[in-house]
Amino acid sequence: MKCQFCSNPATVHLTDIVDSHKKELHLCQSCAEQHQLVTKQELNLPAILQNLIGQHLGPQTDELARLTCPACGIKYMEFRAQGRLGCPHDYVVFRSGLAPLLQRIHRANHHVGKFPQHSVLAPEQQAELVELRHRLQSAIDREAYEEAARLRDLLRRKGCHG
Amino acid sequence: MNLDSLTHTSGEWLRGTGPESDIVISSRIRLARNLAAFPFTNRASTGQKAEIEALLRERIAKLELEPKLSYLSIPALSSLDRQLLVERQLISRELAAADGPRGVALTPQETISLMVNEEDHLRLQVMRSGYSLEEAWHEIDRVDDLLEQRVTYAFSEEFGYLTACPTNVGTGMRASVMLHLPALEYTKQIEKVFRALQKINLAVRGLYGEGSRASGHFYQISNQVTLGKSETGILNEIQSVIPQIITYERQARMSWLRDNRQGLQDKIARAYGTLCSATMMTSEETMDLLSAVRLGINLHLIEAITIPTVNELFIYTQPAHLQKLKGASLDGEERNAARASYLRQRLREAGAHPN
Numbered sequence: 001m002k003c004q005f006c007s008n009p010a011t012v013h014l015t016d017i018v019d020s021h022k023k024e025l026h027l028c029q030s031c032a033e034q035h036q037l038v039t040k041q042e043l044n045l046p047a048i049l050q051n052l053i054g055q056h057l058g059p060q061t062d063e064l065a066r067l068t069c070p071a072c073g074i075k076y077m078e079f080r081a082q083g084r085l086g087c088p089h090d091y092v093v094f095r096s097g098l099a100p101l102l103q104r105i106h107r108a109n110h111h112v113g114k115f116p117q118h119s120v121l122a123p124e125q126q127a128e129l130v131e132l133r134h135r136l137q138s139a140i141d142r143e144a145y146e147e148a149a150r151l152r153d154l155l156r157r158k159g160c161h162g
Numbered sequence: 163m164n165l166d167s168l169t170h171t172s173g174e175w176l177r178g179t180g181p182e183s184d185i186v187i188s189s190r191i192r193l194a195r196n197l198a199a200f201p202f203t204n205r206a207s208t209g210q211k212a213e214i215e216a217l218l219r220e221r222i223a224k225l226e227l228e229p230k231l232s233y234l235s236i237p238a239l240s241s242l243d244r245q246l247l248v249e250r251q252l253i254s255r256e257l258a259a260a261d262g263p264r265g266v267a268l269t270p271q272e273t274i275s276l277m278v279n280e281e282d283h284l285r286l287q288v289m290r291s292g293y294s295l296e297e298a299w300h301e302i303d304r305v306d307d308l309l310e311q312r313v314t315y316a317f318s319e320e321f322g323y324l325t326a327c328p329t330n331v332g333t334g335m336r337a338s339v340m341l342h343l344p345a346l347e348y349t350k351q352i353e354k355v356f357r358a359l360q361k362i363n364l365a366v367r368g369l370y371g372e373g374s375r376a377s378g379h380f381y382q383i384s385n386q387v388t389l390g391k392s393e394t395g396i397l398n399e400i401q402s403v404i405p406q407i408i409t410y411e412r413q414a415r416m417s418w419l420r421d422n423r424q425g426l427q428d429k430i431a432r433a434y435g436t437l438c439s440a441t442m443m444t445s446e447e448t449m450d451l452l453s454a455v456r457l458g459i460n461l462h463l464i465e466a467i468t469i470p471t472v473n474e475l476f477i478y479t480q481p482a483h484l485q486k487l488k489g490a491s492l493d494g495e496e497r498n499a500a501r502a503s504y505l506r507q508r509l510r511e512a513g514a515h516p517n
Binding site for chain 2: 011013071082084085087088101107108109110111112113115116121125126130133134137
C-alpha cells in the first residue's frame with residue numbers, strides 16, 4: 001500500500017470512525033511525522049536481524065572447504081549445508097569461518113555472561129573425548145569389538161563424566 | 163506422571179495471574195546446554211543418544227528440587243500425548259517429531275521443563291504466568307547451577323556455552339514474553355510495533371513459535387542475540403520495550419472504547435454469541451472469538467465468564483486436548499463439531515448472558 005501523500009510505502013494506518021462513517025488514512029512514516037500524526041519512533045537502533053544462516057555464511061575459501069573436524073568427523077561444507085555443527089570442538093576447528101559468521105549474527109564475537117562455576121574442560125580435553133567417542137562408534141559400526149572395548153576402557157579411565 | 167491429569171488443569175502459562183496479566187499471558191526463558199564430551203544431537207548415533215539420555219536422566223533425578231521432576235520418554239508416548247505436550251508448550255514441535263532416544267523432565271505445576279536430546283542435549287525452560295521475567299530468570303539460573311554441579315557443559319571462554327546452532331551460542335538464552343494484543347491488531351498498529359522491535363533485534367512470533375501464525379492475537383517477543391550480551395543485559399533489553407507495548411495496547415483499547423464503544427461491545431457480544439451457539443467450530447475461529455471475549459472481560463464489557471475460564475477454553479479446544487477430553491481420536495470435521503459442543507457446554511455452565 002502506498003502513502004496517500006507521496007508514493008512511498010505506507011507504514012502508518014489510521015482508521016477514523018465518525019457517525020458510523022469509516023475513514024482510512026494510509027501514510028508513510030515521514031508524511032505522518034510531517035502532519036504530526038505520529039511522534040518520531042523512539043526505537044531506532046540500526047541492527048537488522050539476520051537469522052537465516054544459510055544466507056549469511058559469507059564467502060567460502062578453499063581452505064575452509066577442506067576442513068574436517070578430527071573429533072566428530074563433520075566437514076565444514078556439511079555444516080554450511082545444514083546449519084548445525086557436529087560437536088563442541090567445531091568451534092575451534094572451524095574458527096576462521098565461524099568468527100565472521102558469529103559477528104554477523106550477533107554483532108559480537110566474545111561471550112559475556114554466565115560462566116560454569118564448577119567443571120570446565122580444556123578445549124583439547126573436550127576434543128579428545130569427542131574423538132574417542134567417535135572412534136568407539138566407528139569401531140562398533142565395523143564390529144571391531146576388541147578395539148571398541150579398548151576405547152570404552154580408555155574413555156572410562158579419562159574420567160568421562162557427562 | 164500420568165498425562166491424563168494434565169487435561170484437568172490449564173497449566174502455568176494460562177493460569178491468568180501475575181503482573182500485567184490483562185495483556186501479558188506468560189514469561190518464559192530457555193537455556194541451551196550441551197555435554198562437553200559428546201557430539202551434538204544431530205551428529206550423535208542412536209547409541210550415543212541413549213547414553214546422553216541415560217546420563218542426563220540420572221543427573222536430573224538427583225537434583226535437589228522440590229517438588230521432584232517426572233521424566234517422560236518421548237518415543238514411549240503416543241502421538242496424541244506428544245501433541246498434548248506441544249500444545250501446553252512443555253516440549254517443542256522439534257522434540258515431538260525427532261528420532262531416537264529423547265525425553266522431557268517436568269514439574270507437576272508445569273513451570274520447569276527440561277528437554278533431553280532436542281537440537282541441543284539439554285534445553286532448560288522455565289515458565290511463569292504474567293509478566294515475571296526476573297522470577298523466571300532466577301529460577302532457571304538456579305536449576306542450571308544445580309545441573310552444572312553434576313554434568314560438564316560444553317563451554318569455551320571465548321564463545322560461552324557451545325550450541326549445535328551458532329545462533330544460540332554464548333548465553334544460550336532465549337527469553338520471551340507472550341502478549342495478547344487484540345486492540346493493536348484491530349487498529350492496524352501492530353506492524354509498526356513489529357518493525358520497531360526488529361530494529362533492535364527482538365523477534366516476534368505467533369503462539370506456537372517459529373513460523374506459526376499469531377492466532378488469537380497472541381504474540382511472543384523474544385531476543386535474537388545470544389552472544390556478547392549478558393543474561394541480565396538481554397533481560398534488560400526486553401524489559402525496556404515490554405512496558406511500552408503494554409501502554410500502546412492499553413491506549414489502543416481506551417481509544418477504541420472512547421470512539422466506538424457500541425461497535426466494540428457488539429463485536430464482543432457477537433463473538434460470545436457465536437461461541438455459545440455454533441455447532442461447528444475450527445480451532446482458528448475459536449481462538450479469534452475467544453480473543454475478543456478475553457478483551458471484553460478485561461474492558462468490563464462482558465461479565466458472564468472469567469479470564470481463567472477463557473484461558474482454559476483456549477487450551478482445551480486445541481486438537482490434542484479436545485481428543486483427550488473426548489477420549490477418542492477425531493478427524494477434522496468431527497473435531498470441529500466436538501469443539502463447538504464443548505464450548506456450548508462450558509459456556510452454559512459458566513451461566514448468564516453477555517451484558
